[in-house]
Amino acid sequence: xxxxxxxxxxxxxxxxxxxxxxxxxxxxxxxxxxxxxxxxxxxxxxxxxxxxxxxxxxxxxxxxxxxxxxxxxxxxxxxxxxxxxxxxxxxxxxxxxxxxxxxxxxxxxxxxxxxxxxxxxxxxxxxxxxxxxxxxxxxxxxxxxxxxxxxxxxxxxxxxxxxxxxxxxxxxxxxxxxxxxxxxxxxxxxxxxxxxxxxxxxxxxxxxxxxxxxxxxxxxxxxxxxxxxxxxxxxxxxxxxxxxxxxxxxxxxxxx
Amino acid sequence: xxxxxxxxxxxxxxxxxxxxxxxxxxxxxxxxxxxxxxxxxxxxxxxxxxxxxxxxxxxxxxxxxxxxxxxxxxxxxxxxxxxxxxxxxxxxxxxxxxxxxxxxxxxxxxxxxxxxxxxxxxxxxxxxxxxxxxxxxxxxxxxxxxxxxxxxxxxxxxxxxxxxxxxxxxxxxxxxxxxxxxxxxxxxxxxxxxxxxxxxxxxxxxxxxxxxxxxxxxxxxxxxxxxxxxxxxxxxxxxxxxxxxxxxxxxxxxxxxxxxxxxxxxxxxxxxxxxxxxxxxxxxxxxxxxxxxxxxxxxxxxxxxxxxxxxxxxxxxxxxxxxxxxxxxxx
Numbered sequence: 001x002x003x004x005x006x007x008x009x010x011x012x013x014x015x016x017x018x019x020x021x022x023x024x025x026x027x028x029x030x031x032x033x034x035x036x037x038x039x040x041x042x043x044x045x046x047x048x049x050x051x052x053x054x055x056x057x058x059x060x061x062x063x064x065x066x067x068x069x070x071x072x073x074x075x076x077x078x079x080x081x082x083x084x085x086x087x088x089x090x091x092x093x094x095x096x097x098x099x100x101x102x103x104x105x106x107x108x109x110x111x112x113x114x115x116x117x118x119x120x121x122x123x124x125x126x127x128x129x130x131x132x133x134x135x136x137x138x139x140x141x142x143x144x145x146x147x148x149x150x151x152x153x154x155x156x157x158x159x160x161x162x163x164x165x166x167x168x169x170x171x172x173x174x175x176x177x178x179x180x181x182x183x184x185x186x187x188x189x190x191x192x193x194x195x196x197x198x199x200x201x202x203x204x205x206x207x208x209x210x211x212x213x214x215x216x217x218x219x220x221x222x223x224x225x226x227x228x229x230x231x232x233x234x235x236x237x238x239x240x241x242x243x244x245x246x247x248x249x250x251x252x253x254x255x256x
Numbered sequence: 257x258x259x260x261x262x263x264x265x266x267x268x269x270x271x272x273x274x275x276x277x278x279x280x281x282x283x284x285x286x287x288x289x290x291x292x293x294x295x296x297x298x299x300x301x302x303x304x305x306x307x308x309x310x311x312x313x314x315x316x317x318x319x320x321x322x323x324x325x326x327x328x329x330x331x332x333x334x335x336x337x338x339x340x341x342x343x344x345x346x347x348x349x350x351x352x353x354x355x356x357x358x359x360x361x362x363x364x365x366x367x368x369x370x371x372x373x374x375x376x377x378x379x380x381x382x383x384x385x386x387x388x389x390x391x392x393x394x395x396x397x398x399x400x401x402x403x404x405x406x407x408x409x410x411x412x413x414x415x416x417x418x419x420x421x422x423x424x425x426x427x428x429x430x431x432x433x434x435x436x437x438x439x440x441x442x443x444x445x446x447x448x449x450x451x452x453x454x455x456x457x458x459x460x461x462x463x464x465x466x467x468x469x470x471x472x473x474x475x476x477x478x479x480x481x482x483x484x485x486x487x488x489x490x491x492x493x494x495x496x497x498x499x500x501x502x503x504x505x506x507x508x509x510x511x512x513x514x515x516x517x518x519x520x521x522x523x524x525x526x527x528x529x530x531x532x533x534x535x536x537x538x539x540x541x542x543x544x545x546x547x548x549x550x551x552x553x554x555x556x557x558x559x560x561x562x563x564x565x566x567x568x569x570x571x572x573x574x575x576x577x578x579x580x581x582x583x584x585x586x587x
Contacts, residue, residue, distance in 0.1 A: 016554055
């Protein structure tokens with residue numbers, strides 16, 4: 001099977017975020033990491049390839065720094081990478097990101113495309129499903145298991161509150177992958193070495209410009225959310241904080 | 257013709273999803289602020305009784321969007337049916353709850369119509385005639401006000417708990433109900449869904465626990481879970497976790513709190529090393545008292561905590577266990 005994995009670089013989970021001058025985005029001088037569900041999507045693609053043969057291709061969009069995500073994926077075993085490299089990709093909405101991806105892979109034939117189920121930065125949970133509609137492919141979201149069969153694939157969808165559902169679908173198809181579907185591997189030293197010689201195709205904004213339009217939705221402003229709760233911060237040494245907490249548990253929460 | 261807001265409610269397994277009332281309450285508030293008409297729709301096969309249930313609320317009309325091909329749910333059929341309906345009725349604003357089902361088909365529907373959805377919103381604002389929808393970004397660390405930069409129809413989904421379902425007003429009299437039959441051609445539906453099921457029965461019912469000690473990534477290693485367990489035992493509570501901990505296999509899945517796990521509202525929720533991603537918060541924000549210990553002072557969990565400790569849980573929890581034990585002996 002030939003599988004494309006869409007990956008995204010996002011600010012590290014505990015990175016302190018500051019607003020930039022426009023007030024509509026963050027300052028980009030923070031540490032980045034791979035979007036967590038995308039790491040699971042990559043792992044699943046590698047496992048499918050190990051079982052059925054084929055090829056794993058990874059794609060991302062973003063400035064030069066985003067290449068790190070692709071390098072890590074190549075080190076873990078992906079065969080080649082596509083980088084839509086331009087700072088302008090950062091601000092694209094899900095609709096236009098999907099259109100740019102569709103344009104960048106128009107000469108390829110994949111059996112499956114994986115994305116993480118959502119990103120830790122925007123959290124749209126849309127790009128994969130939008131891409132499916134643009135390509136005219138079936139899709140399924142929040143996937144916890146994938147089995148290939150004679151007519152296509154059988155996937156396990158996670159529903160709310162502990163429910164699941166198996167869905168049979170034909171190929172090609174797009175799946176959005178849930179964190180925890182598998183156990184992530186680490187890159188090996190040999191893998192890191194080999195990654196340097198694997199093909200990485202760069203796609204400039206100009207090459208996909210014809211496919212993208214102005215954003216259909218616009219972030220007017222970004223801000224620190226207003227607190228709705230009166231939070232009491234308890235301070236002091238560990239021992240003092242422990243005593244204060246027990247006092248609250250006894251006299252305010254009344255559970256002791 | 258005046259502008260219309262359409263609320264698409266969700267039914268599943270013979271019941272209206274409760275979150276539908278929240279979206280209806282959002283629709284009523286938006287209708288009051290904009291002066292637009294409010295209509296609702298139920299989508300499925302044989303959904304007339306749900307339409308009647310919704311018609312008791314303050315809405316001007318309720319549609320039952322019907323086709324035998326809408327049961328069971330598939331994104332292909334739902335998207336095709338709603339596209340036909342929306343193209344026919346031309347609502348300006350289409351509201352839905354941000355459920356797993358809605359997020360499965362709304363991006364497809366919006367794209368098929370050359371439009372966009374502002375997803376997982378927690379509120380809205382009206383500024384100078386412009387509607388802005390507020391959504392959380394960066395796992396809840398920041399919020400954004402987002403506007404539409406395209407023509408209507410505009411699609412918006414609201415997060416579970418963003419509005420109060422019990423605030424959905426009843427109507428003076430029942431609203432008219434109209435059936436809208438849709439045609440779904442052969443070959444449109446490509447997925448074949450099987451029965452919905454639950455994995456092995458949950459061993460632990462955390463919803464009944466009065467005290468919950470919950471651990472997140474901050475616990476760092478599997479062996480450190482023991483520390484949280486000791487605190488839970490000292491307090492006489494249950495041990496729970498955020499999703500990454502269960503994904504790693506450090507605690508069983510049935511101890512997971514959040515949108516894909518259990519939803520709890522105990523007397524005390526003590527969060528250790530939990531940053532407070534939206535998916536976790538929706539499962540525990542109803543707790544009577546929330547205590548959070550986290551080393552990151554900007555962790556979103558502090559937004560909803562009653563008592564907050566910014567610090568290393570490995571420094572604070574051991575003396576806390578001792579103090580709790582002492583207090584128990586003394587009481």
